[in-house]
Structures are given as structure tokens and as C-alpha cells.
Amino acid sequence: MVHTVVYGQRLQDVFELLRSDLRIHVRFTVAPHAFNSGVRAFLEALDAQVIPWAQAVSGDYDLILAAGSQGQEQLRGPLVRLPHGAGHMKLSRPGDVVRRSVGGLGRDYLMWGDRVVPAAFALAHREDLALLAESCPEALPIAEVVGDATYDRIARSLALREDYRRALRLEEGERLVLICSTWGRGSSFNRLEALLPRVLADLDPADGFRPALLLHPNVFSGHGGWQVRAWLSGAGRRELPVVSPAADWRPLMIAADAVIGDHGSLTLYAAMCGVPIVMARFPGQDVNRHSPGAALAALAPALSLTHPLSRQLDYAREHYDPDAYRAIAARISSEPGHFNSRMRRLMYRLLELGEPAHEPETEPLPLPGPLPLAPPSPGGLFGNGLFGKGEAS
Incomplete structure (x- = not known):
């Protein structure tokens, strides 16, 4: 599920890990977001199969990838959340709460009611676990440190x-x-x-x-x-x-x-x-x-x-x-050089499939x-x- 161009760019290094597996069919949907202008063009440039959001929420999936939270509770299947930036720097917007949470790590980003929505939360650094323990301890059991693809x-x-x-x-x-x-x-x-x-x-x-x-x-x-x-x-x-x-x-x-x-x-x-x-x-x-x-x-x-x-x-x-x-x-990243192997292992575990019999390579940038x-x-x-x-x- 691609909310914005930035989220799509962050996810690209992830879904490319599934590229050569003939057992897996990857489809895309434009998720609701105030800044999702340009997402469809981004997906068209990939020549991706895009299904309407209304159709996406009516289906069942073996794995869902997302770098944002909006609409995540509407999809059915094990969802993997990834950060959409580096370092968890920004705080949530000021509101009625006394204390602002770190953007992407608070309950509003990970829970729906009293339920933690993602099946897994892929974090870049072990330091993020301490932040998560403070802002949304309910999500600690599903957190996994995998590193950072862009790093x-x-x-x-x-x-x-x-x-x-x-x-x-x-x-x-x-x-x-x-x-x-x-x-x-x-x-x-x-x-x-x-x-x-x-x-x-x-x-x-x-x-x-x-x-x-x-x-x-x-x-x-x-x-x-x-x-x-x-x-x-x-x-x-x-x-x-x-x-x-x-x-x-x-x-x-x-x-x-x-x-x-x-x-x-x-x-x-x-x-x-x-x-x-x-x-x-x-x-x-x-x-x-x-x-x-x-x-x-x-x-x-x-x-x-x-x-x-x-x-x-x-x-x-x-x-x-x-x-x-x-x-x-x-x-x-606390796992330099290991994002591809750790992220692929996480995805295939949720898919309940054996990983392809080769090491995933980190390609140089074009x-x-x-x-x-x-x-x-x-x-x-x-x-x-x-x-x-x-x-x-």
C-alpha cells in the first residue's frame, strides 16, 4: 500500500526483494493520504498492477507492505510496517495530548482501538526499541530490527x-x-x-x-x-x-x-x-x-x-x-549491510514460504x-x- 511518493520510494527496495520469486504476485494500491498526488504516476512508471483502494479493502492477502499508517486497519492480512524516513526525528503534530510522540512510533500510528495492527514493525536501529517502549509498548512484541535499505x-x-x-x-x-x-x-x-x-x-x-x-x-x-x-x-x-x-x-x-x-x-x-x-x-x-x-x-x-x-x-x-x-x-542503522537478508527473512516468515536459495544482493545505485x-x-x-x-x- 503506497500512501505517498516518498513511501513508495522507501518500499521499492523492499518489494524488489520479491522480484524473482514466481510463487509471489505483487500488486499495488494507492492508500488514502493528503499527499498522495503523484503516487499513481510513480506506480505507472514501474509498470505495476494497481488495484483501486475500494477493491483492495475487500480482499485477503498473504502479506501487506506499508510505510504509513492511514487505512492499515482496513486491509486483511499480515502487515509489515516500515519507517518512511531516517532516524525517527520528527515529533507528532501538536494536539490535545500533553506529550508529543515520536512520529511513526506512537499508538496513533500502530494501533486501532486496543489492537496493534501490524504483524511486524521493521525498525532500522536498536535505539528505536527504546523509543517504541516509551511511546507504544504494546507494539514491542512485533518489533524487529532489520536495518535501513537506503543506508x-x-x-x-x-x-x-x-x-x-x-x-x-x-x-x-x-x-x-x-x-x-x-x-x-x-x-x-x-x-x-x-x-x-x-x-x-x-x-x-x-x-x-x-x-x-x-x-x-x-x-x-x-x-x-x-x-x-x-x-x-x-x-x-x-x-x-x-x-x-x-x-x-x-x-x-x-x-x-x-x-x-x-x-x-x-x-x-x-x-x-x-x-x-x-x-x-x-x-x-x-x-x-x-x-x-x-x-x-x-x-x-x-x-x-x-x-x-x-x-x-x-x-x-x-x-x-x-x-x-x-x-x-x-x-x-545498527545492522549495516544486512537489510536485505533480514527484511527478506521477515517477509518469508510471514508468507510461510522458504526463502529463495541465494543471498539477496545490495545493488549499487544507478x-x-x-x-x-x-x-x-x-x-x-x-x-x-x-x-x-x-x-x-
């Missing part, structure tokens, strides 16, 4: 950095700067009117900078691609290339020379990549203070409003402590398409490949 794919691909840079057509000495933003009021995108002019003024391609904007797909789903492009086009004479939400951001992260980020998962994954990070925004009141994301915000330099951005990136590079960043990255030399019009490269029109697809 393993990035780790497997770090040695291909120069290949990715060549595929992006970065010249010798050019510095790829990714401006990463999650969604919501606490995100960098919500204050882009202050950040974007500085990026365009200070990170000039003539000086060897290649900036690109990497937005959470919910930004496109919530506002529409046209609106996002319209807002960005008003920034001035030069525009900032925007990575399509359909593109795989992970090779770009490996190829980057600097990241300007916030409290989203992408900034945390950047800690794996040996790249200096500058924090543009970090709403501490909305973040789990025990998370690796909070530790990253305490380590990475914060963006200053009074100094040139290029100098701040130089400062971050000069004061970069690789051991400290690696220690934070290690908190993303080569990205080239960066545009200049931001094209909506009818040009923005409609294809790495830099898309903005519609979540």
Missing part, C-alpha cells in the same frame, strides 16, 4: 562518487551544492524567500558552484508543480535547478561537495557521504532531541544571515570532522542523468529525467 544502498555506492560526478557532467573543480528541504512550516522551503536569493547571489556557476534544490515530494504534492516553479521563477534573473521528485536523490548526495539542509532525512543521510553540512533551519521544538538528527544539528555549523554563503561553505569544509559525522551516520548547464524552461529538461517539471511522479 545500505548509499554505503554500497560511496566508491562510485567519481562515476556519479561524471554522469552529472560536473567539471573538474566544480562544487555541487545541494539545498535539501523537508516539507512543512519548519522546513527550509518555508523560508526559501530568505535563502534562495543568497544561494543565487553567492553560489555563482562562474565561480565553480553548481547549486541544485532537492525538495521533499510532499512540497510538490501539497502545492502542485506549477506553483512550486512559479514561486521559484520569481527569485530573480537566474533560477535554481530543481531536482524532480521522481529522481533518485542518493547518487546526487554521494556526488555533492556541500549540503545546506534542515531536519529532513536527506540531511541526515548526508552525514554518511563525507560532505560538509550547513544547517539552514532546525526547529528544535518539533524534533526528537534524542535522535541522530538532533545530534547532527548540534555538530553542523548553522547558516548565518550576515556572512557570504560561499565563505560559510568553506568554513564548514575546513572544520569538518569526518569521525564525528560517521558516528552520527552509524545511528541510522547513474544519474546530467545536471543542466542552465535551468531550462518548463517545456525542456524540466520535463524529463533528473530535473523534472515538479509533479511528484
